[in-house]
Amino acid sequence: MAEFLSLRDAVSKHITNGDTVAMEGFTHLIPFAAGHEIIRQEKRDLTLIRMTPDLVYDQMIGAGCAKKLIFSWGGNPGVGSLHRLRDAVEKSWPNKLEILEHSHAAMACAYEAGAAGLPMAVLRGYVGSDLPKVNDQIKFIECPFTGERLAAVPSVRPDVAVIHAQRADRKGNVLIEGIVGIQKEVVLAAKRSIVTVEEVVDDLGASVNACVLPSWAVTAIAEAPKGASPSYALGYYDRDNAFYKEWDGIARDRDTFQSWLQDNVFEKGAA
Amino acid sequence: MSLEFTSSEMMSVTAARALTNDMTCFVGIGLPSEAANLARLTHAPDVTLIYESGTLQTKPDVLPLSIGDGELCESALTTVGVPEMFRYWLQGGHISVGFLGTAQIDRFANLNTTLIGDYREPKVRLPGGGGAPEIATNAKEVFITVKHSKRTFVKDVDFVTTVGFGRDGTARDNVPNIGRGPTVVITDLCILKPDPDTKELVVTSLHPNVTREDVIEATGWEIRFADQLETTPEPSAKELEILRDLKARTHAHHASTQSGQQ
Numbered sequence: 432m433a434e435f436l437s438l439r440d441a442v443s444k445h446i447t448n449g450d451t452v453a454m455e456g457f458t459h460l461i462p463f464a465a466g467h468e469i470i471r472q473e474k475r476d477l478t479l480i481r482m483t484p485d486l487v488y489d490q491m492i493g494a495g496c497a498k499k500l501i502f503s504w505g506g507n508p509g510v511g512s513l514h515r516l517r518d519a520v521e522k523s524w525p526n527k528l529e530i531l532e533h534s535h536a537a538m539a540c541a542y543e544a545g546a547a548g549l550p551m552a553v554l555r556g557y558v559g560s561d562l563p564k565v566n567d568q569i570k571f572i573e574c575p576f577t578g579e580r581l582a583a584v585p586s587v588r589p590d591v592a593v594i595h596a597q598r599a600d601r602k603g604n605v606l607i608e609g610i611v612g613i614q615k616e617v618v619l620a621a622k623r624s625i626v627t628v629e630e631v632v633d634d635l636g637a638s639v640n641a642c643v644l645p646s647w648a649v650t651a652i653a654e655a656p657k658g659a660s661p662s663y664a665l666g667y668y669d670r671d672n673a674f675y676k677e678w679d680g681i682a683r684d685r686d687t688f689q690s691w692l693q694d695n696v697f698e699k700g701a702a
Numbered sequence: 703m704s705l706e707f708t709s710s711e712m713m714s715v716t717a718a719r720a721l722t723n724d725m726t727c728f729v730g731i732g733l734p735s736e737a738a739n740l741a742r743l744t745h746a747p748d749v750t751l752i753y754e755s756g757t758l759q760t761k762p763d764v765l766p767l768s769i770g771d772g773e774l775c776e777s778a779l780t781t782v783g784v785p786e787m788f789r790y791w792l793q794g795g796h797i798s799v800g801f802l803g804t805a806q807i808d809r810f811a812n813l814n815t816t817l818i819g820d821y822r823e824p825k826v827r828l829p830g831g832g833g834a835p836e837i838a839t840n841a842k843e844v845f846i847t848v849k850h851s852k853r854t855f856v857k858d859v860d861f862v863t864t865v866g867f868g869r870d871g872t873a874r875d876n877v878p879n880i881g882r883g884p885t886v887v888i889t890d891l892c893i894l895k896p897d898p899d900t901k902e903l904v905v906t907s908l909h910p911n912v913t914r915e916d917v918i919e920a921t922g923w924e925i926r927f928a929d930q931l932e933t934t935p936e937p938s939a940k941e942l943e944i945l946r947d948l949k950a951r952t953h954a955h956h957a958s959t960q961s962g963q964q
Contacts, residue, residue, distance in 0.1 A: 459770050508769065509767035535788060540789065554793065558873070560864060561862040670771055672767045672955075673956065
């Protein structure tokens with residue numbers, strides 16, 4: 432059964448320096464509060480996995496939490512670059528960052544294969560792309576039935592999955608609504624999982640085919656209202672697109688970034 | 703009577719006109735999204751728009767800033783998970799057109815959104831592939847829209863993130879279960895299409911008031927022009943009005959601090 436913990440305790444108990452951590456949420460339900468707690472606890476040498484690193488990993492990379500990033504699209508959607516990610520890749524600031532990049536289709540398949548307990552995923556992908564030349568985790572295999580050449584990538588099996596969701600009931604069952612992304616797959620693919628939720632309620636109010644993670648499939652739950660902001664939680668608050676645009680100016684400069692981090696992360700405790 | 707319009711508006715309207723009502727379009731963010739929604743609000747009200755966040759048949763009132771804005775989900779017929787999106791709907795063969803933008807494009811319509819320079823020591827690190835590598839091969843055909851400049855239109859891309867026709871134009875030959883690839887590239891200066899034999903991009907239509915020299919000057923290889931070079935029809939007053947309304951609505955929406963965020 433999922434254990435209810437404070438966000439501080441959940442991060443402290445389940446994330447260790449050197450872990451492979453996948454914090455997911457496809458534009459929606461990005462676990463920012465958890466990311467900030469990881470920064471405050473000064474976790475180091477993490478291998479971070481995420482399809483779209485987004486601002487949350489830009490902040491964690493800039494804060495020095497990561498040694499490696501596995502991703503498939505590393506930009507600020509509709510705005511431009513992730514400047515902290517670029518600074519780490521181009522100038523090794525604040526530390527060297529190893530990167531391994533995929534396409535979205537391959538990463539989605541890799542998460543699904545992880546959830547399915549398989550060692551690899553197979554897809555009709557990467558045809559004609561240079562990505563297999565720079566990522567040795569992309570191979571090609573022959574279909575044993577048709578002979579078709581298909582791409583294969585190892586499944587994603589992180590030590591820890593971290594996601595945000597709308598709500599949990601008091602038993603620890605979790606409801607995810609809207610753009611569900613790969614929230615379910617990453618939790619099932621990981622050894623341990625932390626789920627932050629907007630609120631804990633008596634009744635989930637889930638429809639019969641809703642995306643629900645049973646309590647026994649989740650390790651820890653932490654209540655974190657507005658825990659996805661400036662991303663969003665459908666039914667609770669909208670995406671703060673104005674902040675996504677502002678981030679471009681904040682992250683462009685190391686000093687501006689560090690002072691933002693000090694004021695908005697280090698000097699604010701976990702809920 | 704001639705209307706006043708910008709080259710960006712000319713590009714968006716021309717790109718929108720490439721879509722028809724019966725298409726199922728996998729939409730990239732930015733210019734493709736603007737064009738696809740303009741098509742839906744003008745001549746193609748029933749065009750099916752799909753974004754990689756899993757939102758099927760979506761009808762946003764404002765253009766999304768990201769591929770996963772709430773607007774897309776709330777106005778969609780239904781929303782599926784991301785693995786299902788790529789596996790069943792895209793790889794499964796349900797997408798007629800992938801509509802993409804890019805940072806660099808070369809003469810064989812290969813797209814680079816990964817980096818400028820050398821992979822291990824990039825001059826400029828770009829976002830990466832995202833959905834594009836598989837959209838470009840699993841959709842039945844691909845439309846590309848991008849602003850025309852020498853920096854963008856290069857002879858050979860620094861990195862093939864997403865295949866057009868490969869380094870020599872033959873990358874799709876004899877590959878089973880692959881789409882036709884790029885069939886049209888729409889810029890703010892002209893329309894380009896791949897030569898049926900060599901697959902090299904050729905200018906087939908110049909936008910109004912654009913000269914051959916303008917295109918030559920903005921292209922990083924010796925660009926060829928079709929024998930029957932056309933002039934792209936101007937935007938109509940209605941198209942311009944709807945595009946401007948859409949952009950104004952979108953701008954106001956994304957600039958406002960979201961309610962309840964403070």
